[in-house]
Amino acid sequence: MGDARVIPVCCNDPVTTRGSTGRMASIAIYSVKGGVGKTTLAVNLAWCASTLSRRKTLLWDLDAANGSGFLLGVDPKRKHSADSIFADGSDTAKVIQSTAYPGLDLLPADESIRTLDRQLDRLGKKKRIARLTEGLSKAYDRIIFDCPPVLNELSAQIMRAADVVIVPLPPSPLSARALDVVVEEVRGSGKGHPPILPVLTMLDLRRSLHREARDANPTWPIIPLASAVEQCAVERQPVGAFAPRSPAARAIAQLWTAIERKLAQK
Numbered sequence: 001m002g003d004a005r006v007i008p009v010c011c012n013d014p015v016t017t018r019g020s021t022g023r024m025a026s027i028a029i030y031s032v033k034g035g036v037g038k039t040t041l042a043v044n045l046a047w048c049a050s051t052l053s054r055r056k057t058l059l060w061d062l063d064a065a066n067g068s069g070f071l072l073g074v075d076p077k078r079k080h081s082a083d084s085i086f087a088d089g090s091d092t093a094k095v096i097q098s099t100a101y102p103g104l105d106l107l108p109a110d111e112s113i114r115t116l117d118r119q120l121d122r123l124g125k126k127k128r129i130a131r132l133t134e135g136l137s138k139a140y141d142r143i144i145f146d147c148p149p150v151l152n153e154l155s156a157q158i159m160r161a162a163d164v165v166i167v168p169l170p171p172s173p174l175s176a177r178a179l180d181v182v183v184e185e186v187r188g189s190g191k192g193h194p195p196i197l198p199v200l201t202m203l204d205l206r207r208s209l210h211r212e213a214r215d216a217n218p219t220w221p222i223i224p225l226a227s228a229v230e231q232c233a234v235e236r237q238p239v240g241a242f243a244p245r246s247p248a249a250r251a252i253a254q255l256w257t258a259i260e261r262k263l264a265q266k
């Protein structure tokens with residue numbers, strides 16, 4: 001991967017980040033590929049941001065399936081549909097829900113944003129998500145986007161709004177292709193496009209293909225294939241909340257530290 005904006009990080013340090021940098025930062029968890037662990041990572045990183053780093057954090061679910069809300073144990077409020085925030089003069093506060101975790105709020109998704117890319121296209125405002133993010137920056141230190149696996153106006157807008165893009169990659173040639181597509185998409189978002197941080201996910205070092213992927217990309221953070229992570233969907237909690245000493249919880253916390261360090265350098 002020869003792109004200078006794909007950032008190598010070392011993630012072996014313990015979690016030490018505390019307090020606020022005084023500036024909101026937005027983090028997109030994105031891939032064009034489905035089922036790679038975006039939602040799982042988004043929820044767990046949002047928990048790290050609020051609980052380990054004590055940042056006021058908003059997890060913004062942009063996938064109609066509302067997986068983030070499910071994993072956080074937040075049941076949907078039916079009063080205001082998720083697409084209502086995109087209308088002129090809308091109030092995001094009406095849609096945002098609190099979670100069981102101090103400092104962590106959720107902007108949930110629902111069926112109404114299934115055609116959000118077309119709605120955004122129709123609005124003709126290329127930076128609608130960036131503007132909404134800016135508005136939310138008064139209330140939050142960190143905004144984390146759980147992105148759908150799409151390549152359209154919605155993903156283009158998210159790339160314009162994000163300060164850093166995290167790309168989960170299970171070790172497979174198809175994932176490597178997905179990373180190439182993301183790099184192209186992010187480059188297309190403009191001159192000062194955000195850095196991309198690829199993360200090897202669901203890594204199982206018993207498998208030779210997985211060891212080869214790790215050896216080929218020694219600076220990429222790793223999230224192991226772990227039943228504790230799968231259990232998030234059963235517990236409806238982030239792994240750090242119910243299995244804080246598990247290797248997976250530690251790996252996710254280290255990834256969060258690496259992201260915070262990257263943001264501090266910006």
Ligand SMILES: Nc1ncnc2c1ncn2[C@@H]1O[C@H](COP(=O)(O)OP(=O)(O)OP(=O)(O)O)[C@@H](O)[C@H]1O
Binds near residue numbers: 040147201224227231
């Ligand atoms: N590190 C991991 N170890 C084991 N299972 C994992 C890991 N990460 C994710 N999974 C599992 O992989 C499946 C897909 O995860 P997830 O829903 O987060 O992916 P996604 O990229 O958001 O999918 P979609 O593109 O459909 O939104 C889930 O069953 C989840 O529990």
Ligand SMILES: [Mg+2]
Binds near residue numbers: 039040
């Ligand atoms: Mg998802």
